[in-house]
Amino acid sequence: MISDSKARVIDGTGKHLFPGIIDAQVHFREPGLTHKGDLYTESKAAVAGGVTSFIDMPNTIPNVLTIDILNEKYRIASKQSLANFGFFLGVNGDNLDEVIKLDTAKLLGVSDDGLYFTKKGNLLADNPETMEKLFANCKSIIAIHSEKEQIVEENEKIYREKYGENIPIEFHPLIRSERACYEATKRAIDLANKHKARLHILHLSTEAETHLFRNDNPLKEKNITTEVSVPHLWFSEKDYSRLGTLIKCNPAIKTEKDRLGLFKALMDDRIDIVTTDHAPHSLEEKEKPYFQSMSGMPTVQHSLNMMLELYKQGLISLEKIAEKMCHNPATLYRIEKRGFIREGYFADLTIVDLHSSWAVCKENILYKCGWSPLEGTTFQSKVTHTFVNGNLIYESGLFNEGINGKALTVAEN
Numbered sequence: 001m002i003s004d005s006k007a008r009v010i011d012g013t014g015k016h017l018f019p020g021i022i023d024a025q026v027h028f029r030e031p032g033l034t035h036k037g038d039l040y041t042e043s044k045a046a047v048a049g050g051v052t053s054f055i056d057m058p059n060t061i062p063n064v065l066t067i068d069i070l071n072e073k074y075r076i077a078s079k080q081s082l083a084n085f086g087f088f089l090g091v092n093g094d095n096l097d098e099v100i101k102l103d104t105a106k107l108l109g110v111s112d113d114g115l116y117f118t119k120k121g122n123l124l125a126d127n128p129e130t131m132e133k134l135f136a137n138c139k140s141i142i143a144i145h146s147e148k149e150q151i152v153e154e155n156e157k158i159y160r161e162k163y164g165e166n167i168p169i170e171f172h173p174l175i176r177s178e179r180a181c182y183e184a185t186k187r188a189i190d191l192a193n194k195h196k197a198r199l200h201i202l203h204l205s206t207e208a209e210t211h212l213f214r215n216d217n218p219l220k221e222k223n224i225t226t227e228v229s230v231p232h233l234w235f236s237e238k239d240y241s242r243l244g245t246l247i248k249c250n251p252a253i254k255t256e257k258d259r260l261g262l263f264k265a266l267m268d269d270r271i272d273i274v275t276t277d278h279a280p281h282s283l284e285e286k287e288k289p290y291f292q293s294m295s296g297m298p299t300v301q302h303s304l305n306m307m308l309e310l311y312k313q314g315l316i317s318l319e320k321i322a323e324k325m326c327h328n329p330a331t332l333y334r335i336e337k338r339g340f341i342r343e344g345y346f347a348d349l350t351i352v353d354l355h356s357s358w359a360v361c362k363e364n365i366l367y368k369c370g371w372s373p374l375e376g377t378t379f380q381s382k383v384t385h386t387f388v389n390g391n392l393i394y395e396s397g398l399f400n401e402g403i404n405g406k407a408l409t410v411a412e413n
Helices: 039-048 067-080 096-101 128-137 149-163 169-175 178-195 230-234 237-247 256-267 303-312 318-332
Strands: 016-019 021-026 051-056 084-087 142-144 199-201 224-229 273-275 349-353 382-388 391-395
Touching: 016 318, 021 039, 021 224, 021 273, 021 303, 021 318, 039 051, 039 067, 039 382, 039 391, 051 382, 067 084, 096 128, 128 142, 128 178, 149 169, 149 178, 169 237, 178 199, 178 224, 224 230, 224 256, 230 256, 230 273, 230 303, 273 318, 303 318, 303 349, 303 382
Parallel strands: 021 051, 051 084, 142 199, 199 224, 224 273
Antiparallel strands: 016 349, 349 382, 382 391
């Protein structure tokens, strides 16, 4: 019996209850790039998609290279975000010495993702000496973008000589190639193993790389982990002819063999979590010629729907979706009291109706950028309710915007 006379009963008959989705890799663009998205708009889109917590990357302006800038992002989010929030501290050769002086064990993680847009040569994968020093001294997760820029630049030169500045988009996965990814990932894993560092490879994109990861030990015992972003499970090179630069991202969406190989590795636990790498840009920025077109796409509103569609196709179970999008992100990043439906945990919950079809269109896209590569796609499932910290924040298209999310905290060992 419910004793509170003011309590409201939500009838979930015929629906499914998930823990709130934890998206551990997003680019919400605030501060400094808020024409693309901001912590309010993108967290609103996230909550509508059943995402109750996110971890944002450091490539905002200014880059998040100091604790003061990191704390400022937390301050902004506390006033703007409808979802729970966490942030990576950025790391590169410029601030390495400062980072390793910190008590990094208290951070969700450090990352170089996106920083290469600000300054060439900022990828840890291109700087083994910097990477080794970090691995030897950092106690938090080190999440890296794993591509060898030297190989990418060599490939760019080849295709630029042939096509000039207007390289056809279908060559993107040959420029940001399998070899560029594999060599960077193998070297990073070798160095991390040498120092017993906690390495996380972001947005894996090739079947070849999946064989570098283990599945013979539980996630809690893994030092080397990885993820797949939903676009790499959904799209393949055949979609470039239809969607063009809208699906240009780094690392590139590659072959159907890669897509299927990533899915297999997700299912057998070589890949640990599912993220979005949500990275909005304006349509104007996306529709430019190859070298000027920005890499990345918005997906946080639709990621659970995409995975549920794969469930409908018989490719993944509901339990596996919960494991990879809820349980494992919380376990991997040691997020306190989230990711599971348990007594004493925060009530981050998502209710979905597996028998409610709807189509993605401009009118129901909540991203600030106003577009999605999924426009025209019909999903067979719908998020009906999203609870954040026990508060009903989203219900059938309506939002309770009077309550903000909370900062994610790292559980003590």
